[in-house]
Amino acid sequence: MRHCRIIGLTLGFLGLALTAQGQAYHQYVDPMIGSEGLGRVFIGPSYPFGMVKPGPDCTSSPNSGWLAEPVPVTGFAQVHVSGTGGGPKYGNILLMPFSGALDKLDQAAHRESEDVALGYYRAVLVPSRIKVEITASHKVSFYRLTYPAKQAKALKIDAGFFLGEQPVPDAREAQQFVGSEIEVVSDTEIRGYSRIRGGWNNGGAYTVYFAAVFDAPVADFSTWKGTKLFPGQRAQVDSGEKTGALLHFKDGGPDSVKVKVGISFLSTAKARENIGAEIPGWDFGPVLGRLRSRWNALLGRVELDKTTPPDQQKLFYTSLYHTMLMPVNRTDENPLWTSAQPYYDDFYAIWDTFRSSNPLITLLAPKQEAEIVNSLINIYQHDGYLPDARSGNANGRTQGGSNAEVLIADAFVKKLPGIDYVQGLAAMLKDATVPPGGNEEQEGRGGLPEYNRLGYVPHGVPRAGNRTLDYAYDDFCIATVAKGQGQDAVYQRFRRQASNWQNLWRDGYRNHGATGFIMPRDAAGKWLDSIPYGTSNIQKPRFVYTPLMREYPWYVCHWCGFFYEATSWEYSLSVPHQVPVVIAKSGGNAAFQARLDTLFEKRYYNVANEPSFLTPSLYHWIGRPDLSSRRIRRIIADNFNTTHFGLPGNDDSGAMSSWLAFQLLGLYPNAGQSYYLLNAPLVRQSVLHQEGGKDFTITARNFSPTNVYITAARLNGKPFKQAWIEHRDIVRGGELVLEMGAQPSTWGTTILPPDGSKL
């Protein structure tokens, strides 16, 4: 709660940060939720989908930059990602104020009074007592550095810094240095760049250009190359070594020095131009105000009932906020090609976000989602494949399927305008028909020849299990779009392939009371109960594979297991298009209910990972939406809260948060399909102020802590008996009234959610 003070302080100059509803929604956003533990969210200021994300970088190189004290801060870099697992990316162009002589590169310091609010970061460095405040526009970071009186006002600008440096050259998922440059252009401006490659997605070199301008003149400076300082030398030219500058601002004048750092992916001149275009002046307040205004316009698309407790509001709006930090809008900053289409980067990864992040953006900001989908199709047209993940202008890595296809199908079934769905289908078909070659982690579908030949990915191809499941779902998405375009041959082929997951479903296989699991199978069709590992030709060791096993990293490498980041208990239920088939293959409704109960109660379910996002809602398909609601409430209560540890797993650029946001509203999407499942909302009323202008209100009547079940519903006054609602019913506006009660009723038990096997 310590940042409430800051919110109070900053509200004073924020008249323009209020929405049409007059609400300062930003005050309900706490960027520190999920900052510690597994959440790994970025905590600094950022525009929605903002290109700069300035914030502290702490020496041990966490993915988001920030770590709690007592870890010292190395400085404040301008580009970050949010909520990611695996190796880091970015952390470029590091600023660090200090007070001493210009004689050493390490200026790490401790922090006191660290305060974080939406768009605003503050800390006092120790022992120097320099106060650092940060806000930002879309492409420009804005720093206000307040030095103690009579201290030397010094600043380090490090063009060589990046997150995740490792001593081993070309270590997996580590960023690698390529080059950097720095030039003292005038006594109020420094320019340069940082060129880095690798990192989590193993991308090629990307270059972050910057221009830093000051409102106080530089009195003296020293630039460096490698570890050597060159006092007074204005420029350090790229020779494949790290460069930077230490500088003293002129003594006297105000204690505060303001620094604007423009970023560009094209050139230093463009970075400088971005400053002029976005932050021409020197006042801190209006910059912060504009940022909050942008956010309030988006956050205000959902208006929660005023009686909603602050902590609940904080959970909700922070979730929206997290969802809209990424991908990053880099339109006009694409160094690879020109196009009339927008350009987004930092899809990190679509495997994580397709399930709920993108659907949430579609619901609340459909024009934004159309831009995102158009940028994906544009990437396919120029780079050859849709990304599953992309960062630093390079596709990679694919965790499971080619799930950008789900985004295209989701946009298609929800009728997002302004997208060339013919090109979209072409992009999807590329994934499904042309093997990606050498580096199967980069893009497309690894193991595609085997999948297309056998109908499943056999043992021997990494991640054969979840690849098969993902490809089958992606094929369902292709069939959906092909059907809608009247492409009958394509539709028929991929409709068939959508059932391919069944080729890895081992009928009758029993484990802990459940029947039927996705299990490893070799190319000859043989089920594998044990799997060879290691390199010994004498021992020929094998490990026993079971549905509860995670074989990595003990037996095989992290990315080489049968499933990526989960077990067969979790993945066997991850068939979002053919849930009734899974139910039948599990032995029918009763057996399936028991199976779900076992999953949750024996903790085989992993709240922290995306393959299980839909699982708590599967009770809907056996006519028990009450059980879905109960399960979801339990999961939220046990795993989400407003503390720094408030996210149970990597936020994955908002994936985890978007799941929560949907569930709080009582909606959950089945991405790639046109409906939302209905659950008991955790807020009394929410109004969706939709981009198209029409409001849709969800009202929970008789809302109370004990009335946790929906017992009846009316849509626009008419009885509504199903526990799911079509996207178009929301888009056209209206009101959904849910009657809440303490006991389940027959509501939602008869008209079950759609069965995609009927496509």
Add this chain to the structure above:
Amino acid sequence: MRHCRIIGLTLGFLGLALTAQGQAYHQYVDPMIGSEGLGRVFIGPSYPFGMVKPGPDCTSSPNSGWLAEPVPVTGFAQVHVSGTGGGPKYGNILLMPFSGALDKLDQAAHRESEDVALGYYRAVLVPSRIKVEITASHKVSFYRLTYPAKQAKALKIDAGFFLGEQPVPDAREAQQFVGSEIEVVSDTEIRGYSRIRGGWNNGGAYTVYFAAVFDAPVADFSTWKGTKLFPGQRAQVDSGEKTGALLHFKDGGPDSVKVKVGISFLSTAKARENIGAEIPGWDFGPVLGRLRSRWNALLGRVELDKTTPPDQQKLFYTSLYHTMLMPVNRTDENPLWTSAQPYYDDFYAIWDTFRSSNPLITLLAPKQEAEIVNSLINIYQHDGYLPDARSGNANGRTQGGSNAEVLIADAFVKKLPGIDYVQGLAAMLKDATVPPGGNEEQEGRGGLPEYNRLGYVPHGVPRAGNRTLDYAYDDFCIATVAKGQGQDAVYQRFRRQASNWQNLWRDGYRNHGATGFIMPRDAAGKWLDSIPYGTSNIQKPRFVYTPLMREYPWYVCHWCGFFYEATSWEYSLSVPHQVPVVIAKSGGNAAFQARLDTLFEKRYYNVANEPSFLTPSLYHWIGRPDLSSRRIRRIIADNFNTTHFGLPGNDDSGAMSSWLAFQLLGLYPNAGQSYYLLNAPLVRQSVLHQEGGKDFTITARNFSPTNVYITAARLNGKPFKQAWIEHRDIVRGGELVLEMGAQPSTWGTTILPPDGSKL
């Protein structure tokens, strides 16, 4: 001959351009040989393997920039390639002096008195009468612009220009504009860049940075963006539009203005630094002198007998010169990664150069070839695959095989030191085992799964014929290196695969008297006498395939035929590792000799294309080196001369020229194997002053126009009865004396050249 005057002029200040032997070999180089017709050689100044290649660009966008009058010149760009076919590449950062007002972008002019010598270009522009002179260092172009007295001294610098622009977006093989920038840094300096993608190899975006400095101050200027001029505006920042500057130098002062244009692939500051490092001063003469000195040191590795007629010397030294223009040494200019290894670009393409260019560099400059091979292995380590072609920092296209493998094998069998052959073998095996995926023209082996499954590339995969032949030879190269490294399993596998070409050899198939041809075959094993084409499902048209057919572009696209750029008559003889097998399958020695005679006499042989480079030497394997010598003489007399039209086909970055250079010496390599075939030299004596310090002399005794046959030979005084010599015998130094006579003898008829099927 009009450039002889220039040679005379420039020799005056060229004391330092002479070699240890005191020879100004550069005077025998005429860069205009092969400039017209199909040769397409670059005609401007360049260091050996030089990064800048400044020269005129004429409006119709030829690959090398230059065209003869009456085509006007648009300006002088700094980066070019030499001898290439297909779509253009480069043509970046265009300078154009003019004399008028700063009010229009088009300043095209005609040329008079155009003179070209090694390292030197001169023309007088018409009607302005401005004299343009150009020379260069490795990374810096140097211009001397002499304006008529009392004329305005104006200069255009165009950062948006590039060769091969086409109106259709993303047209195949066309370069595409991405961005550009220009800034008037001071009254004597302009910086900027040009960012372009695509072109022949369909590469990603590359950026050519430049800094231009003047020895006269700029009085006024106008920059532009798109087509709009902005008088006095210092910078045009990248917004995806073309930019440039028009400027006036201050009136008065000398009539000549000198301009140095530094180029870099890292940054404008690096481009500026390159100027300081390479050309600190302003004197034109010493810059030209240093360039010639570099060339003379290389050209002087071969000393021809002083009685050699000037035209013969010109043919020879120009051929050496052409061979060493590319690839381009870009060490310290790699924007993609840092490495202790050298970095070369513009492999354009190895399919063209592996046969004779690289072997010629190996013979005369082995350290250079080791650098080239190391850079290839380094590219594999960072980009994932060896290139078959590479330009603008991007792999692509593969014309036939994965022939960088031949370079590695060639270096291995010739024992070039300083190469990690273990990594080299790993790179080769990547090509041979991992399909390249989506874009099969980029790198690796297209159709690899089929090739590895069937033992040949079947009909349906583009270029199935020559891919099969190339892969089989590449597999021979892998077997060679694997055997040398004691990798027995690898050796055995690829030794077998080296015979895969036989799977497309249609035994008994007769055509114009010859028996057995490489012919199309489908995946089921069926030989195809006719091939379906087109898209009509009603007509189902087929074309009849014969060994003389080139089916493209009439029936299929240029890159979609059975063979790339040749017929089965040519390709069926292109099996450099198993010539005796081809002879046997053709019906034995007599039939094979008749087949060769038919090939040449009926003009089925194409002198202009690389697959036939070895073919005139194949008589060696039937014990008739005399016929090889006679054939080669005939080919040279009919196709090569010292005129602008002196090359019979695209020089292909020196491939064509290197074939000629070898044949003039009486040597011809079989790349990837350790020996040279011996033919009657066309010079009386040549001394190879080898890099290792040891001389090797080839002396033709009784040399005369009628004594065209080798009748006997002695190596270091001992009788030498074979018509081929091992590389090691040359490296260790000594003398090969060839007795020449008017009639063939029994020399070379018994000890035949090696049969690679015995590997």
